[in-house]
Amino acid sequence: MSTPKAVRADTRFRRLREKGSKDFDLACAIIDAAFVCHVGFVADGLPYVIPMALARDGKSLLLHGSVASRLMKNLASGLPSCVTVTHLDGLVLARSAFNSSMNYRSVMVFGNASPVTDPDEKRRGLELLTDHLLPGRRSDIRESTRKELNATTLLALPIERFSAKVSDGPPEDPAKDRNTPVWAGVVPLTLERGKPESAPDMPDGIPLPDYL
Amino acid sequence: MSTPKAVRADTRFRRLREKGSKDFDLACAIIDAAFVCHVGFVADGLPYVIPMALARDGKSLLLHGSVASRLMKNLASGLPSCVTVTHLDGLVLARSAFNSSMNYRSVMVFGNASPVTDPDEKRRGLELLTDHLLPGRRSDIRESTRKELNATTLLALPIERFSAKVSDGPPEDPAKDRNTPVWAGVVPLTLERGKPESAPDMPDGIPLPDYL
Numbered sequence: 270m271s272t273p274k275a276v277r278a279d280t281r282f283r284r285l286r287e288k289g290s291k292d293f294d295l296a297c298a299i300i301d302a303a304f305v306c307h308v309g310f311v312a313d314g315l316p317y318v319i320p321m322a323l324a325r326d327g328k329s330l331l332l333h334g335s336v337a338s339r340l341m342k343n344l345a346s347g348l349p350s351c352v353t354v355t356h357l358d359g360l361v362l363a364r365s366a367f368n369s370s371m372n373y374r375s376v377m378v379f380g381n382a383s384p385v386t387d388p389d390e391k392r393r394g395l396e397l398l399t400d401h402l403l404p405g406r407r408s409d410i411r412e413s414t415r416k417e418l419n420a421t422t423l424l425a426l427p428i429e430r431f432s433a434k435v436s437d438g439p440p441e442d443p444a445k446d447r448n449t450p451v452w453a454g455v456v457p458l459t460l461e462r463g464k465p466e467s468a469p470d471m472p473d474g475i476p477l478p479d480y481l
Numbered sequence: 482m483s484t485p486k487a488v489r490a491d492t493r494f495r496r497l498r499e500k501g502s503k504d505f506d507l508a509c510a511i512i513d514a515a516f517v518c519h520v521g522f523v524a525d526g527l528p529y530v531i532p533m534a535l536a537r538d539g540k541s542l543l544l545h546g547s548v549a550s551r552l553m554k555n556l557a558s559g560l561p562s563c564v565t566v567t568h569l570d571g572l573v574l575a576r577s578a579f580n581s582s583m584n585y586r587s588v589m590v591f592g593n594a595s596p597v598t599d600p601d602e603k604r605r606g607l608e609l610l611t612d613h614l615l616p617g618r619r620s621d622i623r624e625s626t627r628k629e630l631n632a633t634t635l636l637a638l639p640i641e642r643f644s645a646k647v648s649d650g651p652p653e654d655p656a657k658d659r660n661t662p663v664w665a666g667v668v669p670l671t672l673e674r675g676k677p678e679s680a681p682d683m684p685d686g687i688p689l690p691d692y693l
Contacts, residue, residue: 305567308530309519309521311526314523314561316528349527349528359675360516365622366629367626377529377530399581403668413577447682448684452679453679453682456678457674458675459672460670461673462669464669466667469651471665471666475662476664478664
């Protein structure tokens with residue numbers, strides 16, 4: 270890899286400055302509300318963007334994957350990464366295509382992830398990933414075995430260099446468009462849970478857990 | 482930029498081969514069902530991942546943005562990009578954390594985007610972006626002005642080098658875990674539209690359009 274690791278990502282806002290924020294709590298709230306992030310890294314000079322599960326441990330974003338995966342090996346080697354989390358909150362329908370947009374919450378975290386190798390810390394981090402996916406679930410399932418822990422790479426990325434953006438509210442049309450007899454507004458979008466589908470190989474008589 | 486543009490992205494599947502697909506129709510279906518993609522590129526050797534709206538024009542993925550944005554300038558210059566589209570379809574709850582996962586549909590498109598400069602093609606491409614967001618909407622709103630078109634960069638990325646992955650179905654636990662008295666299955670997740678919220682500056686008496 271010829272990537273210069275010392276260069277700092279440029280997190281200044283150039284466009285839509287008013288939507289930008291350096292607020293750590295905001296960044297954490299966006300991360301905590303997400304099931305997936307998009308992890309970007311550079312290999313042989315080319316960009317790759319891969320969806321992954323995530324969780325947060327205080328001031329670190331956690332990622333995990335198979336020790337056998339190229340992605341995890343690349344990231345664990347300390348490559349610069351950009352982890353982006355996006356929630357799409359709505360379609361913003363203005364009176365023109367030009368002013369139509371989307372409402373969203375997004376955060377980009379820049380930095381070099383490092384593997385969590387201490388066995389206790391690693392177990393705790395992986396538990397946070399399970400808790401993040403579904404609070405309460407962990408009390409129902411068995412503990413991970415040593416073999417499973419060894420087969421998993423856990424990475425921590427400091428939430429230090431980041432950029433959060435939030436776009437919300439109604440469309441903003443120029444005055445000349447505002448009296449057009451066209452409906453304008455926001456169509457909210459939310460990720461909703463559907464009815465749980467039991468695994469076909471489950472023994473009879475097992476009830477749906479309370480956390481579902 | 483020292484990025485070697487001639488290097489081809491490596492789209493071979495290494496992990497989870499059975500989930501991978503080179504199927505063009507599948508890639509298109511994943512793209513067509515999405516409101517946002519995550520666009521990755523390299524600047525000064527560092528990765529950036531940015532959420533953007535998207536649409537498809539036949540064998541090209543379309544992106545757009547302000548001519549003033551650094552992102553659009555970077556991409557329009559022919560930088561290698563990786564555009565990833567992900568739909569999260571469900572939480573897959575196995576009898577162990579290790580075998581728990583997510584169901585998803587995802588496609589990564591690799592390549593160099595190029596600006597669409599022909600005025601008619603550009604207008605048509607931007608119309609596709611509006612149609613993609615909300616079919617039917619365009620018949621209600623005014624045409625874009627020449628000034629608006631000039632303020633917008635439209636980029637086309639060929640859907641040629643891509644990699645689609647789909648993970649679906651129930652959890653797959655090893656035999657020894659299957660008789661555990663623990664609920665296992667899938668919690669489906671879908672992006673749902675909420676009740677439209679009218680813009681506060683809308684004249685009275687404008688009904689909600691049929692397409693909403």
